[in-house]
Amino acid sequence: MGSLACPSAILVLFVVALQTEANRLPWHSPLKKEYKSYLDRSPYSLLDDDTKESLNGSLPQDPQSANEEPDRKASPTPAPKPVPLQSQEKQDPVKPLKWKFPSRPVPPTEPEVPVVPKMPVPANSVAAKCGATDVQVEVHRDFFGTGRLIQPADMLLGDCTFTREDLSAQVLLFESELHGCGSSLQVTEDELVYTFTLTYVPKVYLGTSIMRMNSATVDINCHYQRVHNVSSDVITPTWIPFTATEVAEEVLVFSLRLMTDDWKFEQASNAFYLGDLLHMEASVIQYNHVPLRVFVHSCVATPVRDLNTSPRYSFIENHGCFVDAKLTGSRSRFLPRAQDNQLRFELEAFKFAPGYGDDIYITCELVATAASTVSKACSFANDRWTSSGGMDEMCACCDSTCGTGQPEAGEWNSEASLGPIKVKKQN
Structure with missing residues (x-):
């Protein structure tokens, strides 16, 4: 028995190869019968019944034999499914990604500091002296205290221009009688009040249409007690x-x-x-x-x-x-x-x-x-x-x-x- 083991294995392989080749042929091919008769004459006949039974089960059935089933309409061969180029299954990366899109730079936030507007400081640029019958007014040309000098022609006391100018002190001098230069008189039970209006109206710069100073008015009051007859x-x-x-x-x-x-x-x-x-x-x-x-x-x-x-x-x-x-x-x-x-x-x-x-x-x-x-x-x-x-x-x-x-x-x-x-x- 030991000496036949190797030839039997070779025979079985040979038969299986033939059987596989026969399976590749269409079922109605005449070669099917040629392969079958060849198998009957080949060492296939030396195989035992169990081996033959297993091999016969793998052979295609001949529909022309008496034991075959009646003719069946050949069903159309289904179209082969396309083989995906890449597996559709979602696979996890081998290593987690560490790269990220760079974020937009955030500008630094400034601390919220309340803005307190700077209040202008009144300029001490006007002085007045009320006399018994007249008034004298001195106006510094740095009228707003900003270092910018005003033009003398832009300053009026009522409807009067300045009387003279002190160039060394940059001061304009106005003189008027109490009832002159458009003054007004207010009479109360106790006093007389003469009011003069000092008016500054700047003009645009020569050759331009701009100005850098605001108009301003200053009221000057002269009070006189009514303690005697006039x-x-x-x-x-x-x-x-x-x-x-x-x-x-x-x-x-x-x-x-x-x-x-x-x-x-x-x-x-x-x-x-x-x-x-x-x-x-x-x-x-x-x-x-x-x-x-x-x-x-x-x-x-x-x-x-x-x-x-x-x-x-x-x-x-x-x-x-x-x-x-x-x-x-x-x-x-x-x-x-x-x-x-x-x-x-x-x-x-x-x-x-x-x-x-x-x-x-x-x-x-x-x-x-x-x-x-x-x-x-x-x-x-x-x-x-x-x-x-x-x-x-x-x-x-x-x-x-x-x-x-x-x-x-x-x-x-x-x-x-x-x-x-x-x-x-x-x-």
């Missing part, structure tokens, strides 16, 4: 914004003020619209004097401060006749008198013709008489003249000529001004 000449009429006041002989103080609608306070604003009513109050304050009554003999409006300019509009004339309502059909009128030393009237706001701006200046002639003296304040309404005091017959002369035009005995006259009053169109 017995000097009549003070020249002055222009005062919104209020005009003048001290006359025998210590009489005339004023013309723009009042609020309820007549309780002086108007703080000078801006109005066309059609608004300007509430104006004329008054006189007397010291050591008999009771007086004030009247408005005339009022003229101009687009500038000059009373003699053109155009000019006279809305009260002829010794107290309010002609504005008759000329334009306005609501302008005198109000009934509440006190002898006060006279209130309303003027409907107007503008001058185009080309003269929005400003109007009003100058009125005020007259004070003894309270027992009869004078007139006439308004025009419903096609007739009426008096604020109820004596309408005194207004009959308003359509002709009233009075002689000369001051009468026992009268004190003064002029008072208001302005500028800005009148705009309604939107």
Whole structure:
């Protein structure tokens, strides 16, 4: 038995090779039968039945034999599945990746420090000396304390330029009488206060359209205690914004003020619209004097401060006749008198013709008489003249000529001004 082991193994391998080759042939090939008959004549016949049975099971069956199954339709050969070039299974890397995309650099954060604006320090560049009849003002050319010198022509005291300049000290000197340079006078029970306005208006640099300084104003007040009577000449009429006041002989103080609608306070604003009513109050304050009554003999409006300019509009004339309502059909009128030393009237706001701006200046002639003296304040309404005091017959002369035009005995006259009053169109 031991001597046949090796040939049997070789035989089996040979038969298996033949059988494998036979399996590669189509089942209907005639070579199938040739291989089968060859196997019957080959050493295959020497194999035992069990080995043959195992080999016969691997041979393809011949459908033409009597024991074969009936014909079957050949099923189409399925298309071979494509072999993936790469395994679809997700595989873990051999080593974990340590490389990363570089991150964007983060700028360093600055600490939050509260910003406190630097407050400007007022420059001590203006000095004033109030005398008995005049005022002297010194202005350093380093007006803002920044080291930059101002141009002397850009600095005004009211409407006056500097009197002289100290080149070594870089100081501008202004001198004015108390009632000069557009000063204003405020009278209280205890004192007189003269106010001057120092104005700096810079101009653009020559050859450019820029400037490096701001405009500025400084008010200078001179206070004088009222502890004695004033017995000097009549003070020249002055222009005062919104209020005009003048001290006359025998210590009489005339004023013309723009009042609020309820007549309780002086108007703080000078801006109005066309059609608004300007509430104006004329008054006189007397010291050591008999009771007086004030009247408005005339009022003229101009687009500038000059009373003699053109155009000019006279809305009260002829010794107290309010002609504005008759000329334009306005609501302008005198109000009934509440006190002898006060006279209130309303003027409907107007503008001058185009080309003269929005400003109007009003100058009125005020007259004070003894309270027992009869004078007139006439308004025009419903096609007739009426008096604020109820004596309408005194207004009959308003359509002709009233009075002689000369001051009468026992009268004190003064002029008072208001302005500028800005009148705009309604939107």
